[in-house]
Amino acid sequence: MSAPLHPAIAAVTERIAARSERTRSAYLRKIAAAASEGPARGALGCSNFAHGFAGCVGEDKQALRELRGANVAIVSSYNDMLSAHQPLAEYPAWLKDSIRAAGGVAQFAGGVPAMCDGITQGRAGMEMSLFSREVVAMATGVALAHDMFDAALLLGVCDKIVPGLMIAALSFGHLPTMLIPAGPMASGLSNPEKSRVRQLFAEGRADRKNLLDAEAASYHSPGTCTFYGTANSNQLVMEVMGMHLPGSSFVAPNTPLRRALTEHAGRRVLEMTRGGDEFTPVGELVDERVVVNGVVALLATGGSTNHTMHLVAIAAAAGIKLTWDDFSDLSAVVPLLTRVYPNGSADINHFHNAGGVPFLVGQLLDAGLVHRDVKTVAGFGLDRYRQQPELVDGELRWVDAPAVSGDESVLRPHTKPFAADGGLRVLHGNLGNAVIKVSAVKPEHRIVLAPARVFTDQAQFSAAFRAGEFTGDMVVVLRNQGPKANGMPELHGLTPSLGVLQDKGFKVALVTDGRMSGASGKIPAAIQVTPEAAAGGLLAKVRDGDMIRLDAENGALEVLVGDAELAAREVVDGPPSDDEWIGTGRELFTALRRAVGPADQGAIAFGTMDQDETRVEASR
Known part of the structure; x- marks a missing residue:
């Protein structure tokens, strides 16, 4: 009942x-x-x-x-x-x-x-x-x-x-x-095996053929x-x-x-x-x-x-x-x-x-x-x-439907859940608002206090990883990835490398105005930071070495730098200009990029009922 x-x-x-x-x-x-x-x-x-x-x-x-x-x-x-x-x-x-x-x-x-x-x-x-x-x-x-x-x-x-x-x-x-x-x-290749091969490839211990074989057995x-x-x-x-x-x-x-x-x-x-x-x-x-x-x-x-x-x-x-x-x-x-x-x-x-x-x-x-x-x-x-x-x-x-789950390792009754909450939380702080999914993040990884390492695209991060630059705890800040910046691409490619670093015992986290989607995994990731860097968000002023606190247990996301110093900082990088955001058809979407709203309002690029009503009232 x-x-x-x-x-x-x-x-x-x-x-x-x-x-x-x-x-x-x-x-x-x-x-x-x-x-x-x-x-x-x-x-x-x-x-x-x-x-x-x-x-x-x-x-x-x-x-x-x-x-x-x-x-x-x-x-x-x-x-x-x-x-x-x-x-x-x-x-x-x-x-x-x-x-x-x-x-x-x-x-x-x-x-x-x-x-x-x-x-x-x-x-x-x-x-x-x-x-x-x-x-x-x-x-x-x-x-x-x-x-x-x-x-x-x-x-x-x-x-x-x-x-x-x-x-x-x-x-x-x-x-x-x-x-x-x-x-x-x-069902094809098991998900743990697919994840294992991806991480081996990220570490250089599997080649492209190994990776392609695994992916083709998964998506088949x-x-x-x-x-x-x-x-x-x-x-x-x-x-x-x-x-x-x-x-x-x-x-x-x-x-x-x-x-x-x-x-x-x-x-x-x-x-x-x-x-x-x-x-x-x-x-x-x-x-x-x-x-x-x-x-x-x-x-x-x-x-x-x-x-x-x-x-x-x-x-x-x-x-x-x-x-x-x-x-x-x-x-x-x-x-x-x-x-x-x-x-x-x-x-x-x-x-x-x-x-x-x-x-x-x-x-x-x-x-x-x-x-x-x-x-x-x-x-x-x-x-x-x-x-x-x-x-x-x-x-x-x-x-x-059957009254009993056919496999309680996959699907459980409400009286015996895997966790008491849904694992999706909102973070607030001077960096703005963000979403974090912790259902796959172990409790010991949900609070990270570490220096920032700032990047403006995934390729920069990958190059630094391959060069062996990451040797300790850090919060990877990947900015200018929001809808107004470059259309808010998903950042799945970061997960295997960050997973390698976490497995080495480092405290690591990701803070980004981009998104991760359903592939968010074991790494604490504060995503969809709003306001985004390209819209004046404080993420644009974070520098390498700034201490960042990501606390998924208490809902906090902040850079530990004084307000006066942050206000005095210049923005040193920005999103691509319209002239730079071209190729692969991107220039066809420039109007949507200019019109898009913030992530916490749905990243909508055309009017909502609220905006429609405002226009009607203004015309009266």
């Missing part, structure tokens, strides 16, 4: 609602004004309308012309270069058939780019990665802007793609919308990468937020169950339209309670720190003001219930086989840690997400 809602969960939800009252009300008015009683395409001029169905054939064309049934937009991030998105190739045809059989029509409305941080890691292209979220949102907005649709099915998986799809969906919040995942690849087939980074955090969080069908996030691609779930999504979204039995606009579904449920799910599983930006941005798109302090206060009462790499050795398939999201949701409900009374794409109430799908004689049905 579900327990009463935990008082701390209720309190955070109430303060989010109070803080968001004006912007949320404005948002709900906006989507109500955008809704229409009948199909929006019915208001199109004849020439406009004819363009909208000219490419259709047969019954679909006639149904659209006669305004019979609902028309569903399909937006996909399919490409066949990236393993996570390759399975999406067949989905539009499956969806069109299932929707047609249920009395509707589906049109492929548009494709969106899917950028892989795994490929661009450490390369110039990575500096466009965060901004690709905005590109995905805008591309989805273009697809949905034709006023031809009664609902939307959004196909996407990884890092920035799902948040971008969600931001766009909430901009069209009057439309019922569902996300459709693709599922993870089969269609499907999402199996470690618990941003991609799989996306899937889990979206399911607990009620945007996926129950139990569907980690069903493997190219299986009968995966196809059955995809086809069912097409039928189900028709029921959510105005002409169906359960009209559910996505802008009403995603409310303060659903946002809190998403944060709790992230914390209970030690998910990607990228979501401290993405969930803030998604919430803002719905007129909801979510802050890092909300994450921190929720983390204090949400226990860690999973151990999935990099927080453990298991991968996402092990998590799924141990009970997965249905077991997790059941535990969170039983502990009173999530809101039960929410709308979902499966109907009202989160209890529906205690169930898992299965095929019986070719028929899809949902059954209650």
Whole structure:
């Protein structure tokens, strides 16, 4: 039985609602004004309308012309270069058939780019990665802007793609919308072995062939990468937020169950339209309670720190003001219930086989840690997400998930957690605000007081490491890595080298205005420092040798230099200028780099409801 809602969960939800009252009300008015009683395409001029169905054939064309049934937009991030998105190739045809059989029509409305941080890691292209979220949102907005649709099915998986799809969906919040995942690849080389080879390579004790063999054995087939980074955090969080069908996030691609779930999504979204039995606009579904449920799910599983930006941005798109302090206060009462790499050795398939999201949701409900009374794409109430799908004689049905974890080394009940808190904390101090993920950091490494060693790019750090310059305790400061500086690339490449130094017995930490994402590991890393160096943050004035205190236990991040001395210091380096930030297409993103907001407000590069309302008030 579900327990009463935990008082701390209720309190955070109430303060989010109070803080968001004006912007949320404005948002709900906006989507109500955008809704229409009948199909929006019915208001199109004849020439406009004819363009909208000219490419259709047969019954679909006639149904659209006669305004019979609902028309569903399909937006996909399919490409066949990236393993996570390759399975999406067949989905539009499956969806069109299932929707047609249920009395509707589906049109492929548009494709969106899917950028892989795994490929661009450490390369110039990575500096466009965060901004690709905005590109995905805008591309989805273009697809949905034709006023031809009664609902939307959004196909996407990884890092920035799902948040971008969600931001766009909430901009069209009057439309019922569902996300459709693709599922993870089969388990390959174990995560501990992959990590071991990476560290050997960093030490010069393994060559490129050894490393490539290990990586190719890890990332080896269609499907999402199996470690618990941003991609799989996306899937889990979206399911607990009620945007996926129950139990569907980690069903493997190219299986009968995966196809059955995809086809069912097409039928189900028709029921959510105005002409169906359960009209559910996505802008009403995603409310303060659903946002809190998403944060709790992230914390209970030690998910990607990228979501401290993405969930803030998604919430803002719905007129909801979510802050890092909300994450921190929720983390204090949400226990860690999973151990999935990099927080453990298991991968996402092990998590799924141990009970997965249905077991997790059941535990969170039983502990009173999530809101039960929410709308979902499966109907009202989160209890529906205690169930898992299965095929019986070719028929899809949902059954209650096992009441006991299949592997308590991976997934535990709330009565026996791996840790009492969610392991995500916010640091405050004269260097600004930062996020730190400690779920994989041993307690003895969570407080570091050491001299700074300052760098402005990853290559500088790597060169110093190879030269053997690091011979004692230190705090690596890597600045000018924020969104305004260079697009905020992920800094995974630092982890193996820092791990080597920590294993030698040195006290080491990382402080950066860049990000680490779900690959944050055993090194204490204060990331996403805000304000960033390029926006006037004090990080720009730190010098080699300054003592820095990173205290993850008490939430402190400070440079131990007097205020007067810091004020008198000149900034000795800065971010690349627009003329320097070129190549690999970066110059195409200059406008987004200039417009982007701070990380603690979602690193949003276009207006929020709050900004929209300010403009409206100013014009009156």
